[in-house]
Every structure is written in C-alpha cells, then in structure tokens.
Amino acid sequence: MVESEKVVKGVKFGILSPEMIRKMSVTAVVTPEVYDENGIPIEGGVMDPRLGVIEPGQRCATCGNTLAQCPGHFGHLELAKPVIHIGFVRHIFMLLKATCHSCNRVKIPEDDVIKYRDLYRRLKDRWPQLANSLVEFIRQKASKALECPHCKARQFKIRLEKPATFIEEGGRGKLYPDVIKQWLSNIPSSDLEVLGLDPETARPEWMIINVLPIPPIAVRPSIVLETGMRAEDDLTHKLVDIIRANEKLKEALNSGAPEIIVEDLWDLLQYHVMTYIDNELPGIPVAKRRSGMPLKTLSQRLKGKEGRFRGNLSGKRVDYSARTVISPDPNLDINEVGVPYEVAMTLTVPEYVTPWNIDKMREYVLNGPYKWPGANYVIDPAGRRLDLRYVKDLKALAESLKPGYIIERHLVNGDIVLFNRQPSLHKMSIMAHRVRVLPGKTFRLHLAVCPPYNADFDGDEMNLHVPQTVEARAEAEELLLVEEHILTPRYGGPIIGGIQDYISGGYLLTLKSTLLTKDQVSDLLATIDYSGEIPEPAIMSPVEAWTGKQIFSLLIPEDFNFIGETRLSSGNLKCTSEECFWDTLLIVKKGKVLAGVIDKTVIGSQQPKSLMHYLISEKGVRFGADFMNKAFKLFLRYIEMVGFTMTLDDIKPDEKALEEAEKVIKDSYSEVHKLIEMFRTGQLEPVPGRTLSETLEIRILDVLARARDDAGSASIRYMSLMNPTYIMARTGARGGNLNITQMSVVLGQQSVRGERIWRGFRGRVLPHFKYGDLSPEARGFVQSSFYKGLSPLEVFFHSAGGREGLVDTAVRTSQSGYMQRRLINALQDLYVEYDMSVRSSYGELVQFRYGEDSVNPKKTAFGKAVDIERIIVKNIGWRMSL
C-alpha cells in the first residue's frame, strides 16, 4: 500500500477556531477527577482513554491502534466564560486600538481602506518587508484617529494593564474577555486584511479562548513510580487546575452569585489558562508544584537551550557514538585514534555478507559479542534482527550465513570514525580518523592533532561517531580525514604540525654538533621503517659518523628546495647569508638539508610559509601526513636517545647574572621613587589626555616593565646554549624568555585590569604598607623569582593577578560562544555558486565574487593567491632577498 508521494509546498500558521477545536475533539472533558478509587481513568477526565493509549498492549478507544501506532487524540473543554490567550495579548491590544469601539471598523476612511488593501495585496508576495512596514503604518494611523471615520463615534484611549487586562479609559472601563470577543468578531474581514491579519486562518475573535483543546495523553504521559504511585505530568496538573476553576465559575454563574465573586473566579480561570500556556510571564506569580518547583508548561517545553527546538530538533542525542577521556599516544599515526576494546565491542558497523568476505564474517559471528573482533547482531535477508548475545549455537549461525545477510560487526582497525571535541568552533573540530583498537579505557590521539581540536590531556573528553553507510564512510574519507585538514582555510598554513618535544627533538637532531654512529642511525631509521640505502657518512674516519641533518634529509623529496630563517636567527645569532656560521638559516636544496636547524618556524604547527607548509602544499596532503608520521617519530626517538629533561638547576640564575639583575631592579626602583617625588612636588609633566596620577602610573608601569625585561635578558645572556629550558624557549617548543625570567630572576609587576594593584584598604592594598605608599613593592611588584620563592605579600599580589586571568577566560568564553552561535546561524546556509558568487539559499546575492577575488585561502600562503618568492625558491633553490 504505497500512497502517492506529496511534496510540501509551504507551511502556514494560523489560529484554531472554536469550531475547529470541537471538530477535532474526541471527547468533552467535564470533570476534574482523573482516576476512580481503583486507579482507572475516569471518562470525561483529563486521562480519558479516548485521548490515546497509555499502557502497552492496550488498544485505543478511539482509533483502535496499539501504543506504537496510536497518534493520540485531542479532547476539548468548554469554558464557562471566555479568557484571553496570553500569546495574543499584543495583537488584541493592537486591534482594539486600531478599530472603533462602536462600529468595530478599522479607523481608516473607506476610500483609503480600499487603496491600502490593493497596495498590500500587490506588495505581499514580492516585497514582504515593505508590506510589513505598510501594515505598521496603517496600524499607527488607525490608532491615532480620535473619531471613527465611519460612524463618527468619539474614540476612547485603550490601556493594557499587564499581563492581560484591557481598560477603556473614559468609556466602559475594564473590558471583559466576552466583550472583547464580541468586538473582535464584529471587525469585518476586509478590514482585517489591511491590519496584516489573514481572516481565513486567523480571525481575531479566536484569540479569545472559550473552548480549550485538551492535548492527547501521549503529550503528557504519567510516570509510574517504583512505589506504584502515579506521578502526573505538569501539563496534566495544570489542566486539572483549569477544569477545577472552570467548574467553580460555572457553579457561581448558575447559582447567580454576586458579581464580585464571579469576577474573582473568572480571574482565577484566566490565571490558570495563562500559566498553562506560559509559566514565565512577568508580573504574575509562577504556578508551582507541591515541591516548590515551577511547573513546566507549554511555552517552557519549546523555549531555550533544552527546549523542543534547540534541544530536540536542531540537536539530538545519537546512537553509534562514544565519549571518554583522551590521552596521548605518539606511536599512532596522525590520522589514527586509539579506541578501547570496550568501546570497539559496543559500537558496530553494518557489513553486507558477500562471497568475498563471507569467511571473515563467519569469523566475526563465531567470535560473538564478547570477543573482539566479533559481531553483536546478524540481520537476515528477511530483515529479522538476531541478537548474538542470545544465540546459543553461534557455529550453526556462522555456517548458515549467506550473501545478503548483514553483520553488525565490532569496530576493527582501519574503520573510519568521526572524532570531535567541543566546542566545535571550526571545521577541524570534527575530523575523520582511522580506528586502532587498543587496551585501556581512553581514546588515544596523536599529539600533532591537539592544536586543531584545542585538546590537552588534563581530563579532556572527546566524542566518537561511527558512520553507518557506505556513502557516509566515503564522504568521511574524502572530506573529513585528518590529512585533509592539515592546512587551515584561515591562513593556508598547517594547523597540524610539530609541537613541544617534536620541536626540541628536531632541533637536537639537526644541530651542527650532532654526530651519529652507525648503530644510532640504524636505530633511528628503523623507527620510521626506512628501507632505502643509508647515505654516505659525513665523517669517514676515525669512525664513520652521520649528521642529524643527513637523517632528516632522507624524508625530504629530492626535488624540494627551501630557504628560510629559523626562529633562532635573531640577535647575535642572526643569519642572513648561506655562509653564516651560526647555522640558523635553513637551506634545503634538492631534498638535502645543507645548513640550518629545525625549530618551530620550520616544522611547527600554525606556522605558514614554513618548510612543512610548502612540503604539504606542493607534495600533497597524503605525503604531508606521511612526512609528519615519520619525522615526528624520528625526533622523538632521538630525544629519547639523548635524553631531554628539565631540572631545578636549569633555572638557577648565575651569580653574576643575579648581581646584574639586582642592579637593574635597584636602578629602576630609584627611578620610580624619583618619579613619585616629582609627582609629589608637582614637577611631573602630565601626558596629554591623562591626569597627573594616571601619568605617574603609566610612567611607573613602563619603568618596571623595562626593568623586568632588562633583568631577564641580563640573566639569559649567562645561560648555556645547551640548557634545556633555554633550548625550549629558543626553538619555540615551550615557554619564552618571559617564562625563564619569571622562573629564575624576577616575577615582575602583577596587574589587575592593566593597572598596578591598588584595591583593598583605604590608600593601601594591605595593612602592612603605609597609607598612600606608591612604591613598587606596595603595589604588586614581585621582586622574587619562582626559584627563590615568593614572600607572603608577594604571593598575595601574584594570586590577585592570577585570579583576573581565570575570570577573564570564564567571561570571554561565554560571550564569544554566544556570538559564535549567532554568526553561524546567520551564515550557515550561504554557499559559493558555480559562477563564484556567494548566495543565500533563496538565491540572493551576498557577495558578487567569493572574497572578491574568488581565491580559496586554504590553497594560498597567507591569503595571497600567488607567492612569487616561493616560486623562485622552489625552482632555483635560491632566494634573492633575505
């Protein structure tokens, strides 16, 4: 039974009319009682069996379907008196203002109404925005009229008293919902059109509720607690409240109760219907459960992050996914992910049995669900799903496998999976990896892919998803695999690259002084599965020795040229010519490293125009991934060979260095005191646009910052070039000169909001200082180093400064997260058309050419389409200017 396919042409929203509500209702709800004494739902109550199936096995009293098939059915409740629908208060207010209280026509002369209506009809489809502003204009014009142009009646001012009371000032006073309903229903349909309403689907009198639809039970299921008690849904509670209030009002009306009592009961009914729709209305108390928890009513179900839209429609929880802590594993390839056995045996991939894989499939089935690599389910050609946990004779099942069966087998090595770390801020936050099933309970990943995920291992968790169809796997493999994302579209450089020990290791390996014996060379080459010839040794006698540069050169293709300054090329180690002694200019010709060392600017991540960048962009991403796998393993092997660590002694300042640094700081202190003295005597010249005291602060901050830098560089001058801390700072592996300074010489000025710390007591930070003391040590200059240790006062200042950083990151992430969300919502459907223009999904032009030059930044060096410098170096291996 195949019904003809229908295409959705559009969706139109309107208001349900009372007739419609009665028509779709299967039963009128008449009693606030829900269950009788036996716990059976009462007919005519809110849990009436005709509203849908509650328990499995039951058949629906209305449609005869079982729980799975029955869609649920609406009931209805006749209200004794109409109430205002809180969602339409603004519309009702507008209509009351724009129409006449006596003849109920829109307060625009007849001729104009016809004129506007024609204009509106012409604008509506082609210029919706203009039509809206026309409507807005008409509404305002109509609301301003003091006299009705049709019946000449004088108009009163209508006031809205929040949340839902309308008052006609000078006229009838408070307008009751039944009066308003009468008024609204008298507005002719032709007038409604110029007010922007569609009378076909949204007659205004329908905005006043006199028949309330009772949603099906499926919408508000009751939960049976362990104690056997029934807990009803919030909506059910609210509906009972409404019915109870309605009953009371009905009684009062029938018995002819005084008007005040009727009005009170009417207001109560209005309150319950209002909170039934929205329980977060300003100005009225929220309806609460007995526990004091606010009720989650209709509006609360839809709104916000966990609401129906953002929580269940835009984002969903999915099957075939896993999440756990991540940890590093340098032995993996960069596009691999280590998956624990436990996860691999829970996540499955459906695989068709074919004549070519039937043996493998039988093996999986034979292994069963508890032994890796096995299978969890077998689906036979008829579509029956067999759970292997409950199959007694796996052997027989394996034997009976035929092509056409589908095996849901465990994850095995080489499967493609998507790997993700939140926040998913750019496309590199979700990449496809190849599975490597490993013991342990964490996901393992290569360190080089930490930068794109922004991951570290201080407890980070990541998600893993298994594509279930061939198409999805193909897409993941072609578009999402890690190597496709080595180059970032942000600036075209590699975002995946060497970090930390890879950089130190590369540096140590390619040092001029590194000489390797044959044993060492063999060891190194074995780690990267090198199978070619060992090159001729650089030194033949007394023993054969190879340089590290030779070993690294084996990874570079023979037709590759590169020249570039390294990070070390600065200060007195600067190299500008090929004959430079300091070895800080990297020269690669015909795939051989002739001079220079490896550091962050050569193989580092997020370093555009580096050796790594050009290797990848010229030799392809597959080569790039392979190069990284091998080079990084090589560097790590070498760093393990020579040993690389950091100890306390490495940051111990030299005696002479300390002396020098102390002198620098002492000098700066006297300079600061001189400034303070000048300030006190009024000799200080203020900086334009600043007050005198601001000027003083700026000058002091400047002097102290300079003092710290000078003291730092003085002590760094005394450091050995082979000091591991210094190597890390120079090569860019980790830390900088500032960190070395802070560890070994002086911590420097601590600041809050870019100012010296001054908050605390009146005129001083702590009671240990004199009132109004402006000296460096009283305002957070820490003279000690981490090596020396901080005094209690210094610790206080240091933590005040450190706190600011924490607060800042917390505030920044939430703000930038919201901005990101809005940006992405605005941009997500834009695409580049074949004519290179950027368009919205409606075909509107956003940009006439993508980026105005239609260049893909991923295929450029820093956004430039053509990199002439590089073309020269690439072809002749020589650069004109350095």
Added chain:
Amino acid sequence: MKIPNAMLIICYKNNYSRLGYSLSSKRVRVEEKILEHELVPKHELLTKEEAIRVLRELGVRPEQLPWIRASDPVAKLLNAKPGDIIRVIRKSPTAGTSIAYRFVVVG
C-alpha cells in the same frame, strides 16, 4: 577682511527664529559632496539595457541583489528611482577593484 561663508554658532537654546537670526542660505550641505570623498566608492546608475544585461549575467531577479534605499544619500545624488540598479566600483584589498550592484528600493 572678506568672509564668503560663515557658520553662526549661538550659545543659546535652539531657537534662532525668536532671536531674529537666520543662517546663511549659501551653506553647502555635506550630503552633496559625499561622492568626492575618497572613502566613498564610485557609484554609477545603469541604463535599462545595461541593467538587463547585468541581471542576465548574474542570473538573478533584481530583488535578489543587495538593496539600497532610494533615500540613501548616494542614491539621491544619482537621482536613482526605485527599480533602478546602481553599480558600485570599489577598491578591494584582495582583488584590486571589485564590482558590486545595488537594487534601488522604496524608502
């Protein structure tokens, strides 16, 4: 000394007429000179034939172009009416010069 133009700044409540002063009628309105400013890109009004050609080239309906209001100072200077199309030629950091189009709408 001859003063050809002058602007009178009076330190009083904004009520010139009561004081009996009137401001110079020769004052040049800023809006009339914006096209000469270096930061304002070159704008030209397309003829009907050109407009049709451009629309065909881009494969769009006129309202799918970005809009400019007829009350926009530039549109007013070009004397552009709703339904016209304006070509904007501007300097671009990536492409040297780039061309964009604007569809004039009521407003």
